[in-house]
Amino acid sequence: MRDVFIYDHVRTPRGRGRPDGSLHEIPAIELVTQLLQSVQARSDLDTALLDDVVIGCAQPVGEQGGVLARGAVLNAGYADTVGGQQVHRFCGSGLEAVNNVSGQIASGMAMAGIGGGVESMSRTVMGFDSGAWCADPRVALHNYYTPQGIGADLIATLEGYSRTDVDAYAAESQRRAAVAWQEGRFARSIVPVRDVLGEVILDNDEFRRPNTTVESLGALKPAFAGMAALGFGRVVRERYPQVEEINHVHTGGNSSGIVDGAGVVLLGNAEFGQASGLKPRARMRSWASIGSEQTIMLTGPVAVAQKALKNAGMTAGEIDLWELNEAFASVVLRFMDHMDIDHAKINVNGGAIAMGHPLGATGAMILGTVLDELERRDLNTAMTLLCVGNGMGTAAIIERV
């Protein structure tokens, strides 16, 4: 296996995923186009050196469909010899795209490429691509399909997390994100998004609510009790008979935010570094994806972390920083408990609860975020991972070079 290096990464700021969000007028392909152009411009890259651009998306239909990646390659003015590929692993898509390119390079079948992700949630509807897994009665019944938020509440129920526990986690995410923005920790990698006139339309993660407190969060209503009452509660009890009633602790305030955004990572082997004159910033040490129990849907991180560590021949203690997507507060709390990880080492600059989770983009975004943080703190190793819909998990370990 050949070494795979990260040479650069950029992301857009995240816009509120609603019609009043700043990025609502920007199509998903344009977000990726602007990032690809930025990657090229930042190092005057000869794009003909790239083999493939792989873009993940969790709802790759409509304007996000049709192999958006290839469209963006051409739209960005890249050499027409660069391929394009779309990957879909729900919320793991962005990281899976990075892993996919890494695999092409590690196998020696490619020299360089870009992996990333995009999601314009303001321009699509949640459930836009539905799919048999949740909508075909025969499949949904067999899968004990239950909406994800109920799975998050189920984790809290089984693990005994109270409303205060999850709200405290959420408030801390907001606080950390506020500090990170105040100190400009994301500055190196944020590419402001420009409108048709070429003027900056958004240059920061506008979803954030820096003044959030446990008390202010406490006023919010549980978001998923209504869905459970429709019948999904019974589905859960068929699968988890130890549960009398689900403790519905998750709200809009301690769940990931609905936002628009994109992120990309430039990957290559050592020869690419010589050919392009770029210096590698980190090595892809290992990567992995797994399946986990599908009703709860969100417990994949522990198993995928263990698999990524095994692939790397490492132990959890050798990871300096962890970046686990904050899909829901209970997901991160459970991961910390089961992996015995200090809160001080995970999601140190806040996460999707504070800044939002543009489904297919997040994996690529937070991989870049944690690399920047390793450099800022002068640490060496980090793991990025996400829980994934229908019971999966995706992870990657990076190491500075």
Added chain:
Amino acid sequence: MRHLAIETGADGVAVLTLDNAVESMNVVSDDWLDEMNAAIAQLRDDAAVTGVVITSGKKVFMAGADLKALVDAYGTMTPHQAYAFSQKATAMHRALETMGKPVACAINGLALGGGFELALACHYRVLADDPKAVVGLPEVNVGLLPGSGGTQRLARLIGAQPALDLLLTGRSLAPAEALQAKVVDALAPAGDVVAVARAWLATNPSPVRIWDVKGYAAPEQRMMIIPEVAMGFSVATAKVVDKAGYNLPAPPAILSTVFEGIQLPFDKALSVESKYFAKLLTDPVARNIIRTTFISKQAAEKGARRPAGVPKTHFTKVGVLGAGMMGAGIALVSARAGIDVVLIDRDTATAEKGKAYSANAFARQVARGGMTQDAADAILARIAPTDDFARLVGCQMVIEAVFEDVAIKAETTRLAEAVLGSDAIFATNTSTLPISQLAEASARPDQFIGTHFFSPVDRMGLVEIIKGQKTSPATLAKAVDFVAQLRKTPIVVRDSRGFYTSRVFRMMIFEGVAMLEEGVEPARIENAARSVGFPVGPLALLDEVTMELPVKILDDAADAPGNTYTIEKGYAVLKRMIALGRGSRKAGGGFYDYPAGAPKHLWQGLAEEFPVAGEQPPQADLKARFLYAQAIETARCMEEGVIETAEDGDLGAVYGWGFPAWTGGTLSYIDTVGIAGFVAEADRLAQLYGARFAPSAWLRDKAAKGETFYPAKKG
């Protein structure tokens, strides 16, 4: 043609009248399908015919298929044969709607199931505006789905979700609601439906259904890329689970039939419908539901267990002794069945209170519009509350429902018999005391019998009739006649402790406390019971019936020589809960807490009293234990002659204590598992969880011989 008549008028309208030559009702049958096909060909080819009206020569338009013909499909038909069976009917309906001439259905009376599917295959429907002329597709209630195009036509006519609502509930619609739901096009007085249909034909309507118009697409056809539609199916699936867990195959099959069918061209959709229908028809669950809840139930109500050769008794006057909850309920249902009731208690005021129970129940019905005030008044006038036994003169039967105490019952028996005529029978509504012992107080024990009603009497359909040692066949026949007149379902059992239903039902609640004693998490216990289809978990049930009740019965039984009415495990749990003052909901809380204005929840203290074991048994075992404990006790009842027929055993199980209908009942469940497999699994459970699961030599012998409780059907 024997079941059809065609009469063509000068206006070119042919009236096709359904009129079964043999049965009192029009039914879907092979003969009928053949005749319909011939009629359709004739109407199509007859140039003089410009349009067709279909109506019925009976009061009822058509009630659908003959379930007796469907119950034997399991085990005798392959799924492919069942598919062909469905496709044959489908083809007739399809020929009707594509014959090129408009067909109007004049629905002159009730049209359910196959009857309504025929109407749906017509181009126009006018329904008699008569409260009895309901329409609907109730197949789901017998474990099936409409297999002659009903699911597809309904979904295309009114939309997938409204169609699913009707198909999954199986509810029928009264005329006004049917019109509003757009399942019929017009209403008319019953006598005018043919004329209205004829008038519609006179407007020269198109003989092409919307789904046969080129370019037609159902609104939901592209459902997978319409998030709201896709989400609607997610939720509909969860609702199906919420209602019936994973036990019933019909509701998910109906969902899939609509979901898959609506994305397909019409004929492909009909084929998919037939495939799902075939899977259900050849599934034992449909057989179980049809056999017990339809065939056995009707047979019981028609006197299957009535001794032959005894003249039928029509009751006009009965006495009810004891105006408590049971007595008041028995008085209510008797009066409602047209019988004068003398309702006796120790003083007139108490008896009046018993009558007030009926008054209140009827007042609620009147308020809901389910009954007129006049009808309520007429029924109430039949109940005469009193404390005077002399007023029992002329009663054909007395039902005693006084306090469960041998001495009190004996005194009551003597007081009543002193007044009663020589051929009147005396029935005791005891739920626990041996009938033969109570009969000792009677001067004529051959006219003494047990009638065990269930609470609440006005809603529970089963009556367990208990024969004492000396009960005569004539007395039994009268008791059966009485229950039939109440429109309830009788089963006949032999006198034995707990009779049949209480004896087997105890295994349900005892299994719950046994699990608690073993350290099973309480939520797992309750969820296991609900998951296999019991409406309520055993712990919640015990809170309702009180823990004192089973403890008293067990303690009483313990003194009897050779007692087998025992509890293997869990007695200590009951005693402890009672000692803690948590013996029932009435006591302020039992296994559950009952906070005011909030749903009940399991008592937190349970974990301390009955520590949860570190390793929990497989949930599948917990589920099996509820079913097996009761099934094996039923088999013992059969072995001992407490019950004499499998039908009685299963009706008692399903209607007496809510044993899941998908099983068909406790004995049907054994047959469904297969008796050899059942014995093997019972042995495994006995090894792991206790001797109560051990099959008897009798059952082993039956298994060895390959005998079933119901006669096997030949293919």
